[in-house]
Structures are given as C-alpha cells and as structure tokens.
Amino acid sequence: MNETEAHCLDEHRVVSLHELVEFSGLSRDELLELVQGGAIPVREAQGTSYFFSAHVVTVARTACRLRDELELDMSGLAVALRLLERVHDLEGEIARLRALLPR
C-alpha cells in the first residue's frame, strides 16, 4: 500500500483563490466577500490575484459548513468566523496557561 504525504495546512504553505474555491466548497464571490469583510485574511495580492496561507482552508471549509448546515447568510458567516477566531485564540491561551501548571 502506498503512503500518501499529508500536507500541513499551516502558514508556511500558500494557496491561490482558485484552490481555496476548490478546497472549501464556497464560491469565488462568497470568498471575495469574506475577504473584503476581513473574515479571511489575504497573504499576498498581485493585481486581482489573491494568495492565502493554507491555514485559511480550514476557516473557509468551516464557513462552507456553517453556510450549508446552519443556513447562515454572508454577514452571519462573517460574524461567526470572527467569533470562532476569538474562541480559537482564547483556547490557545488557556492551553498555554494550563501547560504552565505543575502536575
């Protein structure tokens, strides 16, 4: 059986807008709306071409699930993504503080 290399979706890998559409299930227009609202950060813009850190694939896939499964509109999605980002940051801080506590 062949091994398949798993690609880390982290800040070191870059994806294009086209790839983000393909990976996330969101349309190009929906993604651009989230980008323009600041819910999905752009890593690099070359004219009308946008490039993203690969970790936003996870954000965009979450957005697609929330759109389909909670029937959120675009402004609801943008708010939900910002709140989820805050929750994620706070959970990271809690994990760091817990790691400091002795066993």
Added chain:
Amino acid sequence: MKYSDYYAALGVARGAAAEEIKKAYRRLAQKYHPDVSKEPEAEARFKEIAEAYQTLKDPEKRAAYDALGQRPQGEEFRPPPDWARQHAGGGEGFSYEDLDFGDLFSRFNTRGARGGFERANASMPGQDFEIPAEISIEDAFNGTTLELQLSMPEYDGAQMRRVPQVVKARIPPGAVDGQRLRLPGKGGKAFNGGRAGDLYLDITLKPHPVFRAADHDLFVDLKLAPWQAALGASVEVQTPGGPVNLKVRPGTSSGQKLRLAGRGLPRPRGAAGDLFAVAQIVLPAQLSERERGLYEELRQASGVDA
C-alpha cells in the same frame, strides 16, 4: 441496516408541517453544530439531526422515508421488496448490502421527473471527508505514518455501497494540536471522471506523562530541592530529542520558566518551538534531625519568616 427514526431525531410528530421541521432543525443545529457547540457528543448528535433533516425537508425523500413505515429506533430491517423500484430508481437486483440507512437517501435525485438515485452521465466529484487523528508527542516530534481504517461510500452509477479502505498517511514532523492536514485525492471516489475527494485529518495530541504542549512549545516540570534552587545546580531535563543538562541559576524560584531554545516541537519551516522547564521547589516529606537543625539555623541567619 438499522432503522433511524428521523422524526424522533428532530423531536417532531410524523405529520409535522415542513415549516415545523425546519424550525426544529434550526434550533437543534444551533445547539449541536460541532463547529460552535461544546455539548458532549455534539458531533454524533448533529450527524443524526442533519441526516434526518436532509431527508425530511425534501417532499420526495420524505414520502420515500414514510413508505418504509414506522419502526423502533435502531431496529434491524430491510426496506420492503419494491421500495427501491418505487422510490429510489433502483431496478432488479438492487442490493442493500453494505449500505447504511442514511445512504438510502443521500444520493437521491429530486430534480428528475421520477426521482430516484442519480443516474446522470455527468461527472460527479468525490466527497471530502474530515476525521480526527490522535498522535503522541513523540510522533509529532519525529513524524509518523498512520494507517487509517475508513468506510467510504462508493457510487457506480446504479448502486451505492460502503467499501472499507485503508489509507496510509505520512504525517510530517511538527503536526500539533488543532493542526489540519490534507491528503489530496484520498476522500470519496469520483464518478465519471470528476475530481476525487480529499481526506482531512484533524490532529490532537495524546496527553503525555512528561510533556505538556502549547502549539510548538513544550512544558515540563523541573523538580528542585530547596538547596538546588538556592545555590544553583546542573540538572538533567527530558526533551523529546533526549535528555539534556540544564544549568539552574542560584536563587531560582518556583514557577520560574527556564527556556531551552529550539528543544520543543519542530516546525515544517522556520525555528522549532522551545521547551520550558518550570521550576518547582519540592521539600522532603520528612526532615531528619540534622536537616531540621540546619533549617532552624537558616531561619535565624536569614532573620525573616517569609
């Protein structure tokens, strides 16, 4: 296959109006959606709710579901003999082997005049799948290979079935808690030349007896005797790459973090995380007479009690 009571999953009566079903779904989805919920078993509960709603919101699927009759939740059953022909577009020899209950409705085509499983010749992309994967801190440090046992739905144009599959995934060093990894083309199979789906892994780190992880940094308890903390010492500290000697400066207090740069978990590119040894001054449970005397002497010499 086991019968699922979709009305019970949504908490509505069998005769509920479409609007009532939609309201019940929205209320439950907001509570149990795994991206926003911290309820126990949220993911499994949401899966049941979503599967029920996908079928009951569609009049044709709902009619096909109702035609199966009402049974107790989880009861082993087979659809009636002519059910596939009447409702699912299945012909002679349609097999229910290797199917889950939800599969009966998941590829249902409601756009066609007579409903049924999708039979179009158009290409269909494979489904993406996202699964959790737990690895150890040693695996995160060295990288590892996971053998993932999956059950993938496959559709051949006339029939859907579940096929067991094993995917061998090479996890590079530096995958940490919350990291998502993508295995291109390892999700559901495509039909008629569409793109195969992808498999996403959601990494969590197993609790470790020595190390605690926060992103790529690691934390470890550094137990020091009072005299080591006061006078300084050279002590051995465990790191994932093997033990190293750490110089403890005189006057180290409990809770102080001693940093071993680059001894944490590696990053795919850039510097590795750090390892922090957190000083913890530990007193012996019992003191000998001589130790007690020396502490008394120390108290008098210091002239303070705290």
